[in-house]
Amino acid sequence: MKASTALLFVIPALAMILLFVFIPLIGVLGLSLTDFNVYALANSANLHFVGVANFTHLLHDHAAWQGVETTMTVVLVGVPATLGLSLVCALMIESIGARWRGLFRTAFFLPVVCSTVAVAIGWRYLLNTRYGLVNRLLAAAHLPTPNWLGTPGLALLAVTVVVVWKGFGYGMIIVAAARREIPDELYDIARIEGAGMTQQLLRITMPMLAPTLGLLALLDAAGYWQLFAEPYVLTQGGPMGSTMSLLLLMYDRGFRWWRWGVASALAMVLTVIMWLFAWLQRHTRAAWRGD
Amino acid sequence: MARLELQRVTKSLANGQRVLRDIDCAVNDGELISMVGPSGCGKSTLLRCIAGLEAITSGEIRIGEQRVNDLPPRQRNVAMVFQNHALYPHMTVYQNLAFGLRVRHVARAAVDARVRRTAARLGLDALLGRYPRELSGGQRQRTALGRAMLREPGVFLLDEPLSSLDIPLRAEMRRELSALHQSLGTTMVYVTHDQSEALSLGQRVVVLADGAIEQIDTPDGIYQAPRNRFVAGFVGWPPMNFLSEDWLHDTGLDTQCIEYGIRPERLRLRPGARGDFSIIGKLERIESFGGEWQVEISRQGSRVIARVPPETKLQRGAELRLWFRREDLYAFDRATGSRMQAWR
Ligand SMILES: Nc1ncnc2c1ncn2[C@@H]1O[C@H](COP(=O)(O)OP(=O)(O)O)[C@@H](O)[C@H]1O
Ligand SMILES: [Mg+2]
Numbered sequence: 001m002k003a004s005t006a007l008l009f010v011i012p013a014l015a016m017i018l019l020f021v022f023i024p025l026i027g028v029l030g031l032s033l034t035d036f037n038v039y040a041l042a043n044s045a046n047l048h049f050v051g052v053a054n055f056t057h058l059l060h061d062h063a064a065w066q067g068v069e070t071t072m073t074v075v076l077v078g079v080p081a082t083l084g085l086s087l088v089c090a091l092m093i094e095s096i097g098a099r100w101r102g103l104f105r106t107a108f109f110l111p112v113v114c115s116t117v118a119v120a121i122g123w124r125y126l127l128n129t130r131y132g133l134v135n136r137l138l139a140a141a142h143l144p145t146p147n148w149l150g151t152p153g154l155a156l157l158a159v160t161v162v163v164v165w166k167g168f169g170y171g172m173i174i175v176a177a178a179r180r181e182i183p184d185e186l187y188d189i190a191r192i193e194g195a196g197m198t199q200q201l202l203r204i205t206m207p208m209l210a211p212t213l214g215l216l217a218l219l220d221a222a223g224y225w226q227l228f229a230e231p232y233v234l235t236q237g238g239p240m241g242s243t244m245s246l247l248l249l250m251y252d253r254g255f256r257w258w259r260w261g262v263a264s265a266l267a268m269v270l271t272v273i274m275w276l277f278a279w280l281q282r283h284t285r286a287a288w289r290g291d
Numbered sequence: 292m293a294r295l296e297l298q299r300v301t302k303s304l305a306n307g308q309r310v311l312r313d314i315d316c317a318v319n320d321g322e323l324i325s326m327v328g329p330s331g332c333g334k335s336t337l338l339r340c341i342a343g344l345e346a347i348t349s350g351e352i353r354i355g356e357q358r359v360n361d362l363p364p365r366q367r368n369v370a371m372v373f374q375n376h377a378l379y380p381h382m383t384v385y386q387n388l389a390f391g392l393r394v395r396h397v398a399r400a401a402v403d404a405r406v407r408r409t410a411a412r413l414g415l416d417a418l419l420g421r422y423p424r425e426l427s428g429g430q431r432q433r434t435a436l437g438r439a440m441l442r443e444p445g446v447f448l449l450d451e452p453l454s455s456l457d458i459p460l461r462a463e464m465r466r467e468l469s470a471l472h473q474s475l476g477t478t479m480v481y482v483t484h485d486q487s488e489a490l491s492l493g494q495r496v497v498v499l500a501d502g503a504i505e506q507i508d509t510p511d512g513i514y515q516a517p518r519n520r521f522v523a524g525f526v527g528w529p530p531m532n533f534l535s536e537d538w539l540h541d542t543g544l545d546t547q548c549i550e551y552g553i554r555p556e557r558l559r560l561r562p563g564a565r566g567d568f569s570i571i572g573k574l575e576r577i578e579s580f581g582g583e584w585q586v587e588i589s590r591q592g593s594r595v596i597a598r599v600p601p602e603t604k605l606q607r608g609a610e611l612r613l614w615f616r617r618e619d620l621y622a623f624d625r626a627t628g629s630r631m632q633a634w635r
Contacts, residue, residue, distance in 0.1 A: 185377035188344050193391035193442065194365035203394070207381040 025271065031264035038258035054265035064266070066241050067249040074160050074245065075224045081164045082220050083213055086171030091205070093172070094179050105176070109169035116166060120233035123162045124149065127234075152242035155235050159243050162230050167223065171216045178212040179205065214284060222277040225270070246270055292477055293355030293368060293445030294320045295341065300350035302333075302340055302502075310336045312503040314350070318446075318480060323472045325481040325493030329525070333502040334482040338448045341480070343367045355445050370439035374451040376431045378423040378438075384410070385419040388437050409437045428456045429464060436468075440475070447479040454483065465492055486526045490514065498522050520550065520628040523621055529555050529585065531621065532595045538570045549631065550623045555585070557619040558597035560611075567614045570595065574611040588613065 032054055034040075040047040058064045093104045111119055126133050127148040135145040148158045182205065190200050227245040231237055237244035237252060244252065246266065254263030295318040302311040310333045318324045326334055339345045341352060343364035352359050359367045378387050385406060392402040410416050413433045423431055432452060439447060452468075453461045469492060472479055483489050489496050490510040498505040498513060498521075506518040517523035523531050531552045539546055562569065572588030572595065579601065587596050588611050597613050605611065622631040 183375065183377065185373045185375065186379060188339075188342075188364075188373075189371065189377050189390075189438070190394070191344065192342055192364045192367075192369065192371055193394050195394040199394055203390075204379065210381075 028264045028267050028271075031260055032268050034261050036260040036264070041258075050261065054261045055269075057262060058265055058269070063241060063244065063249060064246075067244050067246040070156060070241075070243060071225060071227060071245045071247075073156060074163060074227055075221050078160050078164050078167075078224050079217055079220045081160070082168045082171060083217055085164065085168040086175050086216065087209070087213065089168065089172045090175035090179055094176050105173070108172050111166045112169040114166075116229040117233055119166060120162060120230050123158070124234055127158055149235050150239055152239055155239055155243050159227075159231050159234055162234065163224060163227065166230070167220065171220065174216060175209060175212060178209055182208050215281070218277060218281045218284065222274060222281075225273060225277070292320055294318065294353075295446050295478055295480065296351075296353040297341070298351040298353070300337075300340065300352060301348045302336060302345070303348045310502050311340065311347070312501075314504055316497060316504060316507060318478055321476045321478055322494055323469075323479040323481060323492065324495050324497060325483060325489040326497040326499055327483055327486050327489035327525075328499030328505075330484050332499045334484070334499060335450050337499075338371065338450050338480065338482055341367075341446070342369050342371050342448055368445040369448055370442035370444035370446075371448045372432075372435050372439050372450065372452045374454055376423070376435040376455075378431060378434055380423050382422075383419065384415055384421050384423075384426070384434050387423070387434055388415075388419075388441055390438060391442050405441060409441050412440075413437050429460050432456065432464060433467075436471070440471075445478065447477055449479065449481045451483055452481075453488070454485065461488075468492065487528060490526065498525060500525075517621070517630060519630055520552070520623040523552055523623070523630065527554055529596045529598070531555075532558075534570070534595065535593045537591050537593060538572075538595065539568075542568050544620075548625050550625050552621040552623065553595075553615055553619055554621075555596045556598045558595070558599070558613040558615050560599050560602055560613065562614045563616060567616055568620075569612050569614045571610055571612045574605060574607055574609055577605060577607060586611065 033049060033051060035048050035050045035053075037046075089104070089108050093101050093108075096104070125131075127135075129135060129145065129147045129150070132148075134148070138145050146154055149155050186204055186208075187200055190204060195203065226247055228247040228251070231243040231245055231248050232251070235243045237248050247270065250263050250266040250270070253259045253266065297314050297316045300311055300314040301309065303309050314337060316324075326337065328334055336345065340347045341354075343359065343362060343366075347360065354367055354369065379390065382390065388406045388409060389402050392405065397405075406419075407416070410419055413436065415430070415433055415437060418426065418430060418434075423434070426434065432455075435452070449468075453464050456464060465488065468481075481489075481492055483492075490513065493510060495507060496510050496513050497507045500521050506513060506522045508516070513522065513526050517526060520533070524533065531554050534551045534553065536546045539551065544551065570588075570590075572590035574586060575589045575594070576585075576587040578585045578587075582601070584599050584601050584605075585596055586599055586605065587594055589595075595613070623629065624631055
């Protein structure tokens with residue numbers, strides 16, 4: 001195919017990327033260097049170039065650091081939990097009979113394809129202090145019935161649980177596919193040599209799934225850095241900012257306080273972090289492929 | 292080292308398909324026996340049953356005089372080599388070789404000594420640090436063999452170990468395997484779908500078809516005295532010619548109840564003694580193999596192949612007469628397919 005013909009095919013995609021990624025990105029970069037706010041919207045004379053002031057402001061903003069902590073917590077707790085759940089469920093559905101496999105696979109994958117907002121609303125009902133199913137069950141078992149979404153630590157836990165529950169099905173499908181790729185003969189040899197279930201898991205299954213799990217860890221981490229909808233619906237970032245993720249904070253600064261300069265600066269920081277993830281993913285993948 | 296005995300071994304699948312039917316066979320201690328049959332006839336299943344990877348439905352398997360029906364694979368004293376090598380891709384050659392010993396918690400120093408000794412024996416010493424993807428097909432197969440050898444089994448089970456290799460390498464590995472068997476002296480069951488491989492490697496050959504044993508004999512026995520039409524047609528290349536009635540009109544042979552077969556190398560371009568039979572057909576094809584030609588003649592849609600010395604006079608499209616001795620014919624009962632021993 002001639003280069004010019006090939007170009008013709010990619011032009012639509014390139015145009016979309018230009019229109020919806022690069023132009024906004026440059027716009028945001030520009031905005032992040034100004035004090036653009038609701039007054040500037042009314043009268044452009046109120047728009048000033050402020051250099052890196054928005055960035056230095058963020059450095060000294062307690063809420064920003066709390067946002068980092070919240071987001072990091074969800075990443076550091078959520079990623080291993082998601083991976084673990086993905087792995088266990090994948091191995092489970094691959095070891096049971098075909099009849100049940102479809103049912104479990106669908107059940108575990110359903111949250112992935114559901115609207116985040118919808119399931120978060122569902123969880124808000126489940127976690128309601130007085131009428132929620134969770135607390136009713138706890139009460140029935142004579143256990144304490146905490147105010148899940150109104151207590152700082154518990155709210156973050158609840159958000160993390162919802163995030164993991166919503167996300168692990170995707171990893172499960174990927175891990176299950178990777179598990180199916182492992183030839184049966186490898187396990188036949190292991191059985192002949194005398195390796196039990198545990199040894200088979202540790203010496204064959206886990207090492208052979210490691211590249212997949214590593215990739216999933218990166219994908220999950222990148223996804224959880226962009227945590228937004230779950231805390232937005234469940235807690236609006238509260239109580240006391242304890243579930244205010246960085247993305248939610250950006251939204252809060254931009255659309256509640258009309259401080260688009262600061263919000264843009266935050267957006268730029270997040271963008272750079274996401275690039276870092278993308279770079280990491282490319283390089284680890286290349287390393288695993290063995291070249 | 293051990294003797295392997297199969298007594299009326301039967302295996303049925305959940306869907307009722309009988310994959311193995313009344314397999315009766317004894318492999319002597321130290322013998323190399325090859326099992327051959329068309330794809331899907333149950334060869335792999337039989338090996339897997341012997342190894343204990345699959346359960347049999349009825350019958351008895353004995354290894355070294357012990358009944359092993361209910362023993363798990365690791366207690367059956369067998370080692371297995373698969374067609375696709377089944378090497379662990381995340382382990383080096385060294386780790387692959389050491390796998391079984393490590394699994395059984397053999398001391399590290401002992402593992403090292405044994406792995407290195409086996410690697411040296413197979414010419415793998417320089418490759419111990421490599422991963423399977425960095426090996427050639429032959430090196431992979433040698434590694435898989437080495438792993439099986441380190442098990443020091445009573446019986447080796449080899450499931451088409453050479454069929455993923457290219458042809459020159461296959462011949463070389465076949466010789467190596469044969470030499471290895473002689474020096475190890477271990478009982479080996481060698482499964483293949485390639486009849487020439489089975490004949491050249493096995494001290495005895497088991498011919499399987501559709502889950503049942505058709506014949507067990509020495510390679511010469513199988514070739515010279517096939518028990519039935521299936522074995523006769525399966526063993527030998529090009530396969531035996533089965534002569535339809537049209538070929539034999541003027542011979543006066545009974546073609547009503549008997550089907551006749553003749554091996555391609557028994558057909559000749561010239562008459563020998565008086566009383567020889569001949570068949571005549573149109574020369575369709577000449578294929579040269581250097582020292583030998585294969586010629587194909589046809590008559591009313593049925594074809595006969597002969598292996599003959601090169602003969603420049605032959606002309607494609609012309610009539611060609613091929614001669615053979617009456618006693619070189621094989622006769623098969625049309626009703627049962629079994630060979631009529633009395634014929635020769
Ligand atoms: N897991 C299985 N499920 C269904 N059918 C099987 C299975 N394994 C083997 N078979 C059937 O058993 C027969 C023998 O297979 P196999 O032992 O692999 O033959 P071979 O090794 O001689 O090619 C085939 O007809 C195959 O369809
Ligand atoms: Mg097979």
